[in-house]
Amino acid sequence: MSAYGELETRFRRLTALREAAGLLHWDMSTMMPAGGAAARSEQLAALDIACHGILADPAMGDLLATAEEEGADLDPWQRANLREMRRDWVHQTALGPDLVEALSKARHRCEMTWRTARPANDFAAVLPAFRELLALVREAAQAKAVALGCSPYDALLDEFEPGGTAARIDRIFDDLAAFLPGFLSRALERQATMPTPMVPPGPFPVARQEALARRLMERIGFDFDHGRLDVSLHPFCGGVPDDVRITTRYDEGDFTKALMGVLHETGHALYERGLPERWRWQPVGQACGMAVHESQSLLIEMQACRSAPFITFLAPLARAAFEGDGPAWDADNLCRLYNRVEPGLIRVDADEVTYPAHVIVRYRLEKRMIASDLDPADLPAAWNESMEALLGLRPPDDRDGCLQDIHWYDGAWGYFPTYTLGAMAAAQLFAAAVAENPDIPAALGCGDFSALVAWLRRNVHAWGAFYDSTDALLEQATGRALDPAAFRAHLERRYLA
């Protein structure tokens, strides 16, 4: 067998083991009784060790080098697959086993402390574990920077956004930070001239919310022979491409969040289902990165499902599902409700106009912490100042400030920018799809997603990780690299027109 063929065999096993871990994570969030937690950590750690063992096998480096020499005999997909194999290998083997173990334990310790420190609004309680974790993350970033030949922050970013650089994101986010405050004022002014949206009165029984969500998921193209919808505290899209499992949480007093949350996760699910079947078990058959993944959920949620045509389709279905009555159920009211702009303290509750500010705050702070320009003890003050500068709001406490997100406390550094890169990519992809097929918005008004999803399948999903960056994928799909102009145009059309 060729070195490349041997690599395919090994990576197939690796993918299968990672999927097993993914399913155990899904189970942990949806099915597992509390008493199963300690054993689950042990099971997941054993899977991590098994996965690491496949990549850390001393033969792996030679196999990669030999396969790269064979490169001329490989077709473009195989070459892209080999590129992704090396990327994975570099990330996983850049750290020595001691650092891997220390990081894993520090993450667990910090996350566990955070789980009680956040509700207790007690940053000081998590600070020692946070400081220890950050020191190890910096050490890992340093090691990966050497292996990848880039800066430490870019090395962290690369895991979530292949090929992404802080230099590029700085330019995009600086422009956005300059554009957004003025835009926000204008959007709020225009909003003030319109009727205040009414909130449909509940209660909304869970069973009815779920039935409506399932009906819409099927409309969009979710196949329940290959997936599930369940409940978890923090909604997510898990499972595997043949068996995509999305979750939501229901509030019987307000159906709107769970419904739009399900449509968001359905976007993630469509991407997973649409990945190239031929490369199902190989690195090149996986998603291109987290920015592209988020672009797929935000395209379905923000671009398609919060659009006026779709809400016009949705309104009578929602009214019927909940036996609603009165003007709160009118499409124009629901449209104003689903597109209301309101600066707030919490990222996950933010509208799409203010959301980037939440991301920029986190991105700038995490870069400073990785560069040792900001001591963890000074994070709360720096957070509050940034929020005031960018959103005009000062958090009254750390619970709704720098303690609100799990990411840093769980060791996910370099992840936050992908949310806003994804929002921009979503606008750019949707605009390109509509340019190619101008009937798409009208079809959404009939609840018909087929043309839109077919375009996404062809131009995004089916490419997996064939392209080595979000830019390269977007260039292929839309004719140009990531360009914030489409996002700004979208915001202007939706919030100022």
Next chain:
Amino acid sequence: MSAYGELETRFRRLTALREAAGLLHWDMSTMMPAGGAAARSEQLAALDIACHGILADPAMGDLLATAEEEGADLDPWQRANLREMRRDWVHQTALGPDLVEALSKARHRCEMTWRTARPANDFAAVLPAFRELLALVREAAQAKAVALGCSPYDALLDEFEPGGTAARIDRIFDDLAAFLPGFLSRALERQATMPTPMVPPGPFPVARQEALARRLMERIGFDFDHGRLDVSLHPFCGGVPDDVRITTRYDEGDFTKALMGVLHETGHALYERGLPERWRWQPVGQACGMAVHESQSLLIEMQACRSAPFITFLAPLARAAFEGDGPAWDADNLCRLYNRVEPGLIRVDADEVTYPAHVIVRYRLEKRMIASDLDPADLPAAWNESMEALLGLRPPDDRDGCLQDIHWYDGAWGYFPTYTLGAMAAAQLFAAAVAENPDIPAALGCGDFSALVAWLRRNVHAWGAFYDSTDALLEQATGRALDPAAFRAHLERRYLA
């Protein structure tokens, strides 16, 4: 680190990976959409390979030999653990990695085909996959027979019933096959002198059946912080000791089967929960074997929950749960119903008098198939003849004949005899518990299982796999090795007294 200490580290990882596989199996039977099957097969195969890799590591043989030389420094539990490690190692390394992978995939393929072939009553549809699987099972049996120094059938049996032999089982089953027909006639004669039990009229909504089942599970000692109850086609007890997952299937026309099935699985679950915490991740901390496992479910179901005292406790609860009315709900009627003897075609529906006949049919047939004395294509005819000879009933089709059980189609050969060995051990253990604490039957009449469960915890559960055979465990718990006399005495007391 000592060789023994190193082995504990490695077996801890192995146990954790096996638990991951166990949870994926549970998910497959309860949660997975049909479209996830092929990927699940791949994930489970990768886990099998990872587990096999831990045991097949060339260092493992030396570690075991060195640890065995260190034996004098080990305490009795460590020595028992080492014995179980070697047993596991011999079983797993007897097979080459290619055979392990081929078996895993063939099992999955055959089981998936069986899942549709059984309802379609189409033995021919499953025959190719069945034949392929049997050939691989025979190859594995042959390889293990060499490694263990026993016959191929005993080598398969050893995996489920450590130290068990067909020679011993033949003697027990031949005696039983001689005893049962006469006993059955007498039991049926006596039954004919009593009122025919009335079946409580339904329907019995699933939600109410489940609520009653959960209430009784908690009574017996099932802890829902450490377990779940779900629905599957084929009821089983899965999960892990900290998170035991039992399943059932509900029939809205008859609550009695699901209820007693849940109590049966609860017996399995209690065993898992009661295994020694100190040895949670080690081979010696696992169940002693499948006969002992089945003894725990049958002790709870047959010995405790079908006893007159418990049914006296159950009857008013069931009546209230289903708002039942009339004499069908009287305890003496339910007692006759739950202890009715009636030869039938289906093993899982069989009463405890005729159940052994079902097992003996399977045991004798599987021995012949492993010995190549019976071609798979001839199984349906051989099955029907055996059933006629032993129970006087000829199945009208294969759905209710040789397709009825999952075991062979899932690769579990050498498993069936453990059901009847378990039934005998259950009778022996229950008699010993009552001899030590004569108040147990009266306590069951109040729904109080605490004394019985405490006795089981102390004398069975807490020992894990410390003893090397069912006989040794029974000797410790009851003062003698497995002795069918207790089972016969139980049958005589219940069905002839």
